[in-house]
Amino acid sequence: xxxxxxxxxxxxxxxxxxxRTVLSAMMAAGVGVLTACGRTGEMAANxxxxxxxxxxxxxYTWGDYDDPEVLGAFGDxxxxxxxxxxxxxxxxxxxKLGASRGTSGYDIVCPxxxxxxxxxxxxxxxxxxxxxxxxxxxIDAAFKGQRHDPNDEYSIVxxxxxxxxxxxxxxxxxxxxxxxxxIRVAQKEAxxxxxxxxxxxxxxxxxxxxxxxxxxxSNDDELEEAREIVVEQIAPHIRAYSSTVSTxxxxxxxxxxxxxxxxxxxxxxxxxxxxxxxxxxxxxxxxRWTDTWCLATGAPHPDAAHRFIDYIxxxxxxxxxxxxxxxSTGSKVFNDPSVEESYEYPELIFxxxxxxxxxxxxxxxxxxxxxxxxxxxxxxRSGS
Numbered sequence: 101x102x103x104x105x106x107x108x109x110x111x112x113x114x115x116x117x118x119x120r121t122v123l124s125a126m127m128a129a130g131v132g133v134l135t136a137c138g139r140t141g142e143m144a145a146n147x148x149x150x151x152x153x154x155x156x157x158x159x160y161t162w163g164d165y166d167d168p169e170v171l172g173a174f175g176d177x178x179x180x181x182x183x184x185x186x187x188x189x190x191x192x193x194x195x196k197l198g199a200s201r202g203t204s205g206y207d208i209v210c211p212x213x214x215x216x217x218x219x220x221x222x223x224x225x226x227x228x229x230x231x232x233x234x235x236x237x238x239i240d241a242a243f244k245g246q247r248h249d250p251n252d253e254y255s256i257v258x259x260x261x262x263x264x265x266x267x268x269x270x271x272x273x274x275x276x277x278x279x280x281x282x283i284r285v286a287q288k289e290a291x292x293x294x295x296x297x298x299x300x301x302x303x304x305x306x307x308x309x310x311x312x313x314x315x316x317x318s319n320d321d322e323l324e325e326a327r328e329i330v331v332e333q334i335a336p337h338i339r340a341y342s343s344t345v346s347t348x349x350x351x352x353x354x355x356x357x358x359x360x361x362x363x364x365x366x367x368x369x370x371x372x373x374x375x376x377x378x379x380x381x382x383x384x385x386x387x388r389w390t391d392t393w394c395l396a397t398g399a400p401h402p403d404a405a406h407r408f409i410d411y412i413x414x415x416x417x418x419x420x421x422x423x424x425x426x427x428s429t430g431s432k433v434f435n436d437p438s439v440e441e442s443y444e445y446p447e448l449i450f451x452x453x454x455x456x457x458x459x460x461x462x463x464x465x466x467x468x469x470x471x472x473x474x475x476x477x478x479x480x481r482s483g484s
Contacts, residue, residue, distance in 0.1 A: 152179075154401040157408055159184045160193065161210040162391070163344065165259075167424035170417050177411075180404050188343055189298055190215050197224040202398030207405040210258055213390040214301070214462045216248040225394040227253045232406040235414045243390065243430040247463070255392035256409060257430035259362070259421070262451060262459055263302055263387045264380045266345065266364045271355040279310040279382045282356065283334060290356035291337040297358045298343045300475035301462055302387060303330060306358065309385050318466030327474045335481035346370060349377065362426030365448040379448055381455045388459035390430075422449060 163186035175182045187193045190212050197204055197219070211219060219225045230236060236256060243257040265282050272289045276282065283306065286294040296303050305315045307326035317323065342348055345359040349367035359367075361379065368374045393409045395402065411417060418431035419439060426449055433439055440450050451459075 153407055154404045155180055157182050157208070157401050157404040158206045159208045159210075159408075160196070160204070160206040160396070161186060161208075163188065165210070165391075165425055166412075167420050170412065170420050170424075174408060174411050178404070178407060180408075182408075194219070194224070197396060198222065200398075202396075204396060204398070205400060206396045207399040207401045208408065209394050209396050210391050211255075211394060212462075213246065213248040213255070213392060214464060216255055216392065216394070217464065219394070220254055223397055225254055226397045226399070228256070228395055228409070229406060232403075233410045233413075235410045238415055238418070238432050239413060240430050240432050240435065246390070247461070248390075249392075255394050256413060258391045258393050259425060259427035259429050260388070260390040261361050261427045262381065262389070262455075263297070263305070263358065263360055264364070264382050266349065266357045266359045266367065266377050266379050268355040268376055269378050270376055276378075276380055277383060279306050279384075279386075282306060282358070282380075282382065283310055283329065286334050286337050286356055290354075292339055293353060293355040294334075294338050295340050295342060295345065295348055295354050295357040296334070296338055296478075297345075297360075298341045300468075300471040302358065303341075303475050303478065304471045305387060305462075306330070306334070309382070312384065315385060315387065315460045316463045316465045320467075320470075323467055323470045323474070327470075327477070330474050331477045331481050335478040338478070338482040341479060341482070360427075361448050361451070365426035365445045368445055368448070381451055383458070385458050385460045388456070388461050390461075 157180050159182065161184060165186070166184070171182055171184065174180065185206075187196070193209060193211055194215065197206075197209065202223075209225065211225075216225075230252070233256065236252070239257060243260065244252055249255045265276075267276055267285070267290070271293075272285055276285060296306075304323070304326050307329035308315050308317060308322065310329065311322070311325055313319075313322045313326075339354065340348065343360075343363075345357050345363045346367035348354050348357060349364075350370050357364075359379070361381070364379045368377060368379075371377065393413070395405055399405055412421065413429065413431065415431055415433040418429040418433055419442075422429050422434075423443060426445075428434055428449055434450070440446050443449055
């Protein structure tokens, strides 16, 4: 089937990341591939009574967040027309699902773990039929039974990562290691050329971490201290707020960028002078987030949706997806060190255990509206 994948979003697939051919060779040879019940991703598809899947599948996810070749292979194999629309924030996703109340037309959505409880409470996602996703057995135990979905009923890990920052070592020759360094340099060498993520929790977390507070605090006094840092100290020096950090690195004009580790890796792969940039996993802590595959309430193509999730989390696809997006997909296949070492910039995909141990998963414990208010005030102060 021609033109099987239609992608609509704020970042077109106009670029092609460098690939390591060893990955494809490794999968073809079966090296390091874990299977469920002795089988790989070639499990029998969930089929309709007439023997076929639905012929369409609608996915709503983050921009440029899946390998087009992996998506195309699914469409070709199962004769499904796959349409992928994209959003730039969890808030945008929730607004779309909330407004439609089960009539959005989307089958699969990819919220961050932080949002799962409220999506369940508001009936915006529905339970998965895990009997139709046997490749769930290939997911590492660390990504099962998590706080946001303790019984693994509504979500399956799509990718996980953390937040840090990238800086131009020519413009900022000193070594940066902390969030305090980020705040200080944003006001000096990187004034007017600093980028913050388009995310209230992440932006406020910079200040909370620098003060040594819990990133999930709901304490009013602590959040007010964070407000002063974000709005008064950082915001006047901010050039832009964006979650497409790799694009900003390529386009130029920035010296300091708050960034997700995988998006930073995409930038390193595409800029002309990667040695000019350095990524920091800052101390004392940062977010550890997990994006998830979920079934939207009212999904019009549930059979194809379950088959897609089962397909894309299989080890063969997991390694290709990780290479493209720059984030680990939570598969057991990465327990084999030789698989990790096959990637370019593996240190950006797979933080060391020491780094992982100091990360803080984002939670909703109160103070969410205060964070939004701080973020909005910062944008106004920055003139964005």
